[in-house]
Amino acid sequence: MTTLEHDAGPLVSLADYGQAARARLPERARAYIDGGAGDETSLADNLAAWNRLALAPRVLTGAGTADTAVTVLGRRRPHPVIIAPTAFAALAHPDGETAIARGADATATTICLSTLASTPPAALAAAVPDVSRWCQLYVFRDRGVTRELIATAEAHGFEALVLTADRPVLGVRGRERRHDVRPAAASKGPGAAVNLRAPADFSAQIDAALTWDDVAKLASQTALPVVVKGILSAHDARLACAHGAAAVVVSNHGGRQLDTVLSGADALPAVVDAVAGEIEVLVDGGIRRGTDVVKALALGARAVMVGRPVLWGLAIDGAAGVQRVLELLLDELATALVLTGAGAVGALGPDTVLPAPWARS
Numbered sequence: 001m002t003t004l005e006h007d008a009g010p011l012v013s014l015a016d017y018g019q020a021a022r023a024r025l026p027e028r029a030r031a032y033i034d035g036g037a038g039d040e041t042s043l044a045d046n047l048a049a050w051n052r053l054a055l056a057p058r059v060l061t062g063a064g065t066a067d068t069a070v071t072v073l074g075r076r077r078p079h080p081v082i083i084a085p086t087a088f089a090a091l092a093h094p095d096g097e098t099a100i101a102r103g104a105d106a107t108a109t110t111i112c113l114s115t116l117a118s119t120p121p122a123a124l125a126a127a128v129p130d131v132s133r134w135c136q137l138y139v140f141r142d143r144g145v146t147r148e149l150i151a152t153a154e155a156h157g158f159e160a161l162v163l164t165a166d167r168p169v170l171g172v173r174g175r176e177r178r179h180d181v182r183p184a185a186a187s188k189g190p191g192a193a194v195n196l197r198a199p200a201d202f203s204a205q206i207d208a209a210l211t212w213d214d215v216a217k218l219a220s221q222t223a224l225p226v227v228v229k230g231i232l233s234a235h236d237a238r239l240a241c242a243h244g245a246a247a248v249v250v251s252n253h254g255g256r257q258l259d260t261v262l263s264g265a266d267a268l269p270a271v272v273d274a275v276a277g278e279i280e281v282l283v284d285g286g287i288r289r290g291t292d293v294v295k296a297l298a299l300g301a302r303a304v305m306v307g308r309p310v311l312w313g314l315a316i317d318g319a320a321g322v323q324r325v326l327e328l329l330l331d332e333l334a335t336a337l338v339l340t341g342a343g344a345v346g347a348l349g350p351d352t353v354l355p356a357p358w359a360r361s
């Protein structure tokens with residue numbers, strides 16, 4: 001693995017990439033990528049929550065090498081890291097989602113493409129045909145637009161539809177407001193070469209009044225597994241089971257929607273309990289270390305999604321930067337699997353984590 005340098009020295013962690021990206025990105029792109037909602041309490045807590053968990057390693061288990069393989073939505077994958085859907089990646093780098101997909105392909109990582117991606121699904125599939133890919137859905141009031149998106153995803157090798165449930169309207173995002181970040185403005189932002197397909201006022205186009213019946217309808221209309229993203233309660237997790245979802249993503253949208261909600265890390269155990277193995281549970285928010293991934297898996301997640309760090313890698317070095325960010329995380333994951341004594345993902349369990357003494361108030 002080559003190690004990039006920047007002013008503060010070599011980039012050896014995801015946080016290093018964050019620092020370097022913040023130094024490089026134009027202010028408006030930085031506000032869009034790194035910002036959160038309200039007082040950014042949930043944004044900060046997404047990171048803090050993983051650190052409130054301690055690891056309880058076992059020694060002399062004979063686990064000298066790591067086996068990171070997992071099964072997600074019925075497919076065997078070499079590791080449990082998935083790239084979260086993030087809109088307008090061209091704000092971070094002109095090659096946008098195509099570069100993200102190349103970095104994903106190089107590390108056998110699944111990419112979940114946003115409805116609001118700078119690169120349309122068919123173009124992404126043509127550019128990086130071998131990448132494992134999921135398609136995130138915002139449901140438009142004009143159901144024709146949504147039907148077309150689903151048909152495109154089905155025709156171009158996307159393996160799952162990820163319905164985002166926690167963005168009926170945009171959260172109150174101070175940093176975006178301060179820097180006048182709107183898709184239309186962002187597309188003209190310095191250094192950005194965004195070719196937006198979505199209408200500039202796409203918020204007005206999104207159906208803000210979706211219900212669980214829409215999830216059931218979607219599940220009945222496609223052969224692809226439907227994943228509901230943005231679940232924070234056991235009750236909603238049960239409803240996802242009852243309405244045909246194949247999985248849920250426990251997520252607070254990277255702290256960008258409703259502030260002062262639970263982090264993915266804190267909401268995860270109740271959701272895992274509630275679904276009782278009926279459907280799969282994924283989690284995102286604040287995953288920055290291999291140890292965070294181990295904690296998520298130990299608490300019952302099948303896989304994790306990673307958002308901002310991928311955009312930081314993209315901003316620093318395009319596809320190669322994305323690849324290096326993912327390699328760093330996967331390398332840390334492998335190390336943590338050996339050092340916890342688990343070796344394989346399947347050997348992780350609730351005993352691997354406990355409330356951290358340093359987090360007691």
Ligand SMILES: Cc1cc2nc3c(=O)[nH]c(=O)nc-3n(C[C@H](O)[C@H](O)[C@H](O)COP(=O)(O)O)c2cc1C
Nearest residue numbers: 033084085086087114164253254285286306307308
């Ligand atoms: C810049 C940015 C754009 C995002 N756009 C979308 C989106 O279009 N659809 C979606 O479901 N989630 C979106 N999200 C939320 C991510 O999918 C994910 O839930 C979140 O980033 C995970 O937290 P992390 O950034 O701390 O890893 C976005 C997040 C960021 C940072």
